[in-house]
Amino acid sequence: xxxxxxxxQIKTVAARLFRxxxxxxxxxxxxxxxxxxxxxxxxxxxxxxxxLLEELLMSIAQSFILGMKEVKEAPLNSLEKLERLIKLHxxxxxxxxxxxxxxxxxxxxxxxxxxxxxxxLKDDYEKDFKGILMACIKEGHLKxxxxxxxxxxxxxxxxxxxxxxxxxxxxxxxxxxxxxVKLLIPTRNE
Amino acid sequence: xxxxxxxxQIKTVAARLFRxxxxxxxxxxxxxxxxxxxxxxxxxxxxxxxxLLEELLMSIAQSFILGMKEVKEAPLNSLEKLERLIKLHxxxxxxxxxxxxxxxxxxxxxxxxxxxxxxxLKDDYEKDFKGILMACIKEGHLKxxxxxxxxxxxxxxxxxxxxxxxxxxxxxxxxxxxxxVKLLIPTRNE
DNA sequence: CCTACCGATCGGTAGG
DNA sequence: CCTACCGATCGGTAGG
Numbered sequence: 001x002x003x004x005x006x007x008x009q010i011k012t013v014a015a016r017l018f019r020x021x022x023x024x025x026x027x028x029x030x031x032x033x034x035x036x037x038x039x040x041x042x043x044x045x046x047x048x049x050x051x052l053l054e055e056l057l058m059s060i061a062q063s064f065i066l067g068m069k070e071v072k073e074a075p076l077n078s079l080e081k082l083e084r085l086i087k088l089h090x091x092x093x094x095x096x097x098x099x100x101x102x103x104x105x106x107x108x109x110x111x112x113x114x115x116x117x118x119x120x121l122k123d124d125y126e127k128d129f130k131g132i133l134m135a136c137i138k139e140g141h142l143k144x145x146x147x148x149x150x151x152x153x154x155x156x157x158x159x160x161x162x163x164x165x166x167x168x169x170x171x172x173x174x175x176x177x178x179x180x181v182k183l184l185i186p187t188r189n190e
Numbered sequence: 191x192x193x194x195x196x197x198x199q200i201k202t203v204a205a206r207l208f209r210x211x212x213x214x215x216x217x218x219x220x221x222x223x224x225x226x227x228x229x230x231x232x233x234x235x236x237x238x239x240x241x242l243l244e245e246l247l248m249s250i251a252q253s254f255i256l257g258m259k260e261v262k263e264a265p266l267n268s269l270e271k272l273e274r275l276i277k278l279h280x281x282x283x284x285x286x287x288x289x290x291x292x293x294x295x296x297x298x299x300x301x302x303x304x305x306x307x308x309x310x311l312k313d314d315y316e317k318d319f320k321g322i323l324m325a326c327i328k329e330g331h332l333k334x335x336x337x338x339x340x341x342x343x344x345x346x347x348x349x350x351x352x353x354x355x356x357x358x359x360x361x362x363x364x365x366x367x368x369x370x371v372k373l374l375i376p377t378r379n380e
Numbered sequence: 381c382c383t384a385c386c387g388a389t390c391g392g393t394a395g396g
Numbered sequence: 397c398c399t400a401c402c403g404a405t406c407g408g409t410a411g412g
Contacts, residue, residue: 024214024215025214027405029405029407038381038383039407039408040408040409041382044381108211108212146369148358149369157342159346160346160350183336183340184343186376217389230393230397230399230400238392
């Protein structure tokens with residue numbers, strides 16, 4: 001499937017440029033140039049610029065949704081689930097750094113149905129995340145904290161992990177997972 | 191000084207729109223419309239779109255630089271200084287929510303000398319922040335943590351505080367300051 | 381995959 | 397502060 005592969009190349013290049021300059025500031029001619037082709041040729045593989053963004057965001061969002069589903073269904077206690085969620089973010093961020101950055105910064109440029117779908121996924125994800133965090137608090141694994149604020153803080157760090165990782169690309173994945181768990185989980189007794 | 195005041199109105203409106211749609215996706219016609227005037231009339235008060243962004247970013251950055259200077263020179267121990275820094279972020283975020291969001295999301299659209307100046311300020315600020323954080327660790331106020339990662343995490347939360355605050359606008363400033371201090375400072379003994 | 385090209389929109393200027 | 401307007405660039409299409 002040469003066509004599919006070509007489309008994936010374009011998406012990879014687009015993700016890199018969208019991240020670097022932003023979606024609106026990246027032109028189809030920029031993408032074409034980075035692909036060594038002319039702008040109109042891109043349209044043999046994709047249908048529009050906004051489709052590029054939508055597919056990039058939706059596919060990485062699905063990775064998080066799937067990961068959340070697995071964590072929820074796993075036979076673990078709430079604290080272990082929270083650890084697994086943190087590791088999920090670390091892993092996806094390391095493997096798909098550019099796409100993750102779009103999830104943080106460029107989703108505002110989605111329009112119409114895609115924007116609605118995306119926000120629904122985001123709300124579901126955050127609701128599930130909060131549920132696990134609150135279970136941790138209720139079961140006494142965590143310090144008593146404002147759950148909303150704690151979730152906001154943890155997710156803020158995880159959302160910006162891509163920029164830290166980009167400046168420290170040689171870090172070991174397992175090490176980073178453990179450091180993030182240690183940093184983000186305010187355990188009661190140490 | 192009606193002219194000055196008019197310019198400030200334009201900057202306030204621009205900050206709101208830049209935040210909502212992004213700098214590149216906001217046209218001068220959008221800003222003019224929100225001001226109930228025609229786009230060319232804006233140029234009686236400002237000189238260019240990029241100047242708008244530059245002035246918004248530089249003036250809010252100066253608030254942080256000034257606050258950092260005061261904290262550094264204050265007769266406080268390192269832990270108290272860290273607390274003061276967190277409160278500084280909370281205060282500026284509450285008072286200038288839109289401009290703070292630009293500091294997080296739109297500085298990438300600075301070009302030329304303004305981009306260089308901005309990055310220099312950012313580097314200085316983070317170096318000072320890290321110095322205070324490392325002093326806290328060395329003096330035994332904080333848990334032993336990876337200082338780079340801890341700073342990254344604290345700043346990530348503080349950078350995104352504007353979005354949390356926008357969803358919880360009725361929070362009391364003093365309460366929020368105290369909650370953020372409690373949440374972000376991993377003290378040794380509680 | 382390319383050349384030629386379109387209508388829309390952009391930041392900004394001239395002139396009053 | 398407005399009307400009239402400019403050159404540049406945008407996403408995208410026609411046709412091969």
